[in-house]
Amino acid sequence: MNVVLASSEVFPFSKTGGLADVAGALPKALVQNGLRVSVFSPLYKSIDKTNLTLAIGVDIDFNGQIVHTRIYKTTKEACDFYFVENEEYFNRDHLYGIGAHDYEDNALRFGFFSKATLDSLKALGIKPDVLHSNDWQSALVNVYLKLFYKEEFPQTKTVFTIHNLGYQGVFDKYYMNNLGLLWDIFTIDGLEYYDKVNFLKGGIVFADAVTTVSKTYAQEIQTQEYGFGLDGLLRKFSYKLSGIINGIDVDVWDPKTDKFIDYNFNDPKHKIKNKNALQKLLNLPIKEVPVFGIVSRLAAQKGMDIFSKSIKELLKSNIDAQFIILGNGEKDIEDTLTEVANSYKNKVSLNLKFDEPLAHKIYASSDFFVMPSKYEPCGLGQMIAYRYGTLPIVRATGGLKDTVKNYSNRVKNPTGFVFEKYDPLELTKALKKAIDLFNKKNELLKIAQYAMGLDYSWENQAKEYIKLYKKIYG
Numbered sequence: 001m002n003v004v005l006a007s008s009e010v011f012p013f014s015k016t017g018g019l020a021d022v023a024g025a026l027p028k029a030l031v032q033n034g035l036r037v038s039v040f041s042p043l044y045k046s047i048d049k050t051n052l053t054l055a056i057g058v059d060i061d062f063n064g065q066i067v068h069t070r071i072y073k074t075t076k077e078a079c080d081f082y083f084v085e086n087e088e089y090f091n092r093d094h095l096y097g098i099g100a101h102d103y104e105d106n107a108l109r110f111g112f113f114s115k116a117t118l119d120s121l122k123a124l125g126i127k128p129d130v131l132h133s134n135d136w137q138s139a140l141v142n143v144y145l146k147l148f149y150k151e152e153f154p155q156t157k158t159v160f161t162i163h164n165l166g167y168q169g170v171f172d173k174y175y176m177n178n179l180g181l182l183w184d185i186f187t188i189d190g191l192e193y194y195d196k197v198n199f200l201k202g203g204i205v206f207a208d209a210v211t212t213v214s215k216t217y218a219q220e221i222q223t224q225e226y227g228f229g230l231d232g233l234l235r236k237f238s239y240k241l242s243g244i245i246n247g248i249d250v251d252v253w254d255p256k257t258d259k260f261i262d263y264n265f266n267d268p269k270h271k272i273k274n275k276n277a278l279q280k281l282l283n284l285p286i287k288e289v290p291v292f293g294i295v296s297r298l299a300a301q302k303g304m305d306i307f308s309k310s311i312k313e314l315l316k317s318n319i320d321a322q323f324i325i326l327g328n329g330e331k332d333i334e335d336t337l338t339e340v341a342n343s344y345k346n347k348v349s350l351n352l353k354f355d356e357p358l359a360h361k362i363y364a365s366s367d368f369f370v371m372p373s374k375y376e377p378c379g380l381g382q383m384i385a386y387r388y389g390t391l392p393i394v395r396a397t398g399g400l401k402d403t404v405k406n407y408s409n410r411v412k413n414p415t416g417f418v419f420e421k422y423d424p425l426e427l428t429k430a431l432k433k434a435i436d437l438f439n440k441k442n443e444l445l446k447i448a449q450y451a452m453g454l455d456y457s458w459e460n461q462a463k464e465y466i467k468l469y470k471k472i473y474g
């Protein structure tokens with residue numbers, strides 16, 4: 001079976017979040033199961049071109065012009081990665097925009113990427129059995145395929161995965177012309193959304209199968225509360241919607257071999273050395289106190305607004321604990337956390353940036369990993385935390401609900417702390433319970449050891465995707 005994955009980010013070449021992890025790791029697992037896989041992604045400025053070779057030049061008819069486009073290639077673990085070059089669109093400092101401000105021409109940038117993917121496949125002679133696109137940035141692949149490429153790819157079926165329904169790619173309707181889309185699909189049953197064009201909606205409508213990244217999120221997005229205005233559409237298409245939980249790349253996230261951490265380990269007893277090294281690096285007092293880690297976009301979606309309130313409360317009560325936070329994002333959250341960090345320099349280390357090595361160190365050094373999301377399609381942080389014997393503290397939503405078992409007398413084999421209501425008080429309670437567990441060292445170590453043994457690799461999840469591919473390909 002020949003599968004092509006289109007994704008606007010792919011690890012280790014480009015990354016802003018979980019989508020990159022998935023696009024980097026799923027292909028590898030599919031290849032190990034005997035599939036032929038190619039991945040298409042834009043050639044961003046940050047991608048090192050020295051290890052890429054020129055695969056082909058393609059003329060792309062886009063936005064009233066013929067755009068001569070170079071497609072670069074590299075092969076990694078038997079999977080082909082293709083990168084679409086476009087100086088004007090992708091040679092920029094960021095992937096989608098600066099901070100919370102998206103680039104104004106994102107409709108054109110990712111419309112172009114989607115069209116270029118199909119033209120490149122045609123030029124390269126690749127005939128996918130399944131074309132798997134992801135999120136709004138590559139959603140138009142499905143639309144263009146059905147509108148304009150049926151002759152070239154008569155057998156190709158499409159899977160569209162929603163990694164986050166909160167981002168839909170909604171633009172002014174005049175882009176329909178720029179993108180070369182036909183007005184007869186600008187309807188309630190097509191791409192129209194409150195008189196605008198909605199890329200993600202197109203991805204859903206035109207796909208043969210739609211997936212999202214956990215079973216619970218597949219249910220949640222069909223409700224008004226989590227549906228971001230598309231719950232009706234998703235209910236209508238529920239027959240082709242399913243949830244497949246993500247895995248993590250267990251080679252990238254491995255405490256035994258991780259090059260970014262100070263001491264490799266296989267037993268949570270030995271985490272302490274990493275903890276002390278990180279405390280030193282970040283100018284925190286070097287001592288054995290509970291350390292709470294956060295590696296996250298600083299967004300309300302991630303529960304960072306309730307976390308800001310909760311951490312203030314806890315610190316006021318003079319607890320002996322440390323918080324190590326890595327991330328950037330929404331300005332009001334960054335500002336509140338900066339204020340907290342300035343007031344409690346001995347207890348809070350705030351790192352407002354994207355930093356892959358530091359992320360690894362935090363996963364490896366913390367006792368607990370805080371993810372109080374308002375909604376969470378899947379979440380990778382909790383699974384990565386497990387690998388390093390770090391117990392997640394999460395809200396019961398989406399993939400977090402599916403992967404974390406609450407610590408309580410009634411639950412066998414708990415793996416972390418789970419609270420229900422989106423409320424800072426609930427989070428504070430969970431953080432306090434974690435501190436209590438920290439004080440029962442042996443019990444904490446036992447649970448951490450159990451968590452380290454959990455299998456969230458892609459091996460099983462890739463099989464779920466293969467089952468789905470086979471089902472739609474017939």
Ligand code: ADP
Nearest residue numbers: 017018296297326327353354355359379380381
């Ligand atoms: P998202 O909604 O952002 O995709 P996920 O939990 O699915 O959330 O995935 C987040 C991924 O991005 C994880 O691999 C996490 O370690 C990484 N990440 C998030 N913020 C940062 C950061 N500031 N620096 C380094 N890695 C980060």
